[in-house]
Amino acid sequence: MPQNILQSTYVHIPSIGKTVEKKIWSTGIFTWNEFINQYDDVPLSLNKKKTILNGIERSMDCLDCGDHRFFSTNLPRSEHWRAFYDFSDSVAYVDIETTGLSPNRNHITVIGVYNGKDTKFFIKDDNLEEIVTELNKYKYLVTFNGSRFDLPFIKSEFPELEFDQLHLDLLYPLRRLGLKGGLKKIEQELGISREADTVGIDGFDAVRLWYEHKSGNEDALDLLIKYNREDIINLESIVNLTYPDLATNLLNK
Numbered sequence: 001m002p003q004n005i006l007q008s009t010y011v012h013i014p015s016i017g018k019t020v021e022k023k024i025w026s027t028g029i030f031t032w033n034e035f036i037n038q039y040d041d042v043p044l045s046l047n048k049k050k051t052i053l054n055g056i057e058r059s060m061d062c063l064d065c066g067d068h069r070f071f072s073t074n075l076p077r078s079e080h081w082r083a084f085y086d087f088s089d090s091v092a093y094v095d096i097e098t099t100g101l102s103p104n105r106n107h108i109t110v111i112g113v114y115n116g117k118d119t120k121f122f123i124k125d126d127n128l129e130e131i132v133t134e135l136n137k138y139k140y141l142v143t144f145n146g147s148r149f150d151l152p153f154i155k156s157e158f159p160e161l162e163f164d165q166l167h168l169d170l171l172y173p174l175r176r177l178g179l180k181g182g183l184k185k186i187e188q189e190l191g192i193s194r195e196a197d198t199v200g201i202d203g204f205d206a207v208r209l210w211y212e213h214k215s216g217n218e219d220a221l222d223l224l225i226k227y228n229r230e231d232i233i234n235l236e237s238i239v240n241l242t243y244p245d246l247a248t249n250l251l252n253k
Helices: 018-026 032-041 046-064 068-074 077-083 085-090 128-135 146-157 171-175 183-189 203-214 218-252
Strands: 091-098 108-114 119-123 140-143 166-169
Touching (some): 046 068, 085 140, 091 203, 091 218, 108 146, 108 203, 128 146, 146 166, 183 218, 203 218
Parallel strands (some): 091 140
Antiparallel strands (some): 108 119
């Protein structure tokens, strides 16, 4: 079965839902190219097949030119995960630290960004505003609970960000695999370890470390950044460990 699930996807095509998509897969036809070559074997009306063929042609053109906005707009948000491998050359793993849970009352202290090679950190009262330029470089974002927390928080402080990227919020697809709870709990279930000095640190500790840093404790900021670095790097590990299972579960349903 193909790992680049986007090219086995049809639900982004107008008037095509999951029922039709599963009917296509049930014939043993998965990829767009297979559909083009074998569409006569699919038990759908001629008009429906023409709609799908037109949608495939448009999708192939947009994928060839790297048009992530086409897919971020037309794919259901819950299915953005399917496009990961096709846009993995322009991915940012993102995690934030804050002084609290409310964008209206609290503020961001640190934003970590990992692109699969390098980590960058954007820190309040230093270079936080540079996050706008940084995030606009990427076509695909990966977070954990970012739909409800990280991205709205960033948007609140930097409203000029459009967030038109594809976005994989791991919290939701992982539930399909029975992986529930917070990021640290899921890491443990997947066998992902942390360094000794960050084990047990959570969001409340991150707030404490920030205020200790502001009180003059230089080591506190170093530890906060180390904690954030592990968050964003571990997001990549989680995707690599779970994506094949997500793909298999989807196509075998």
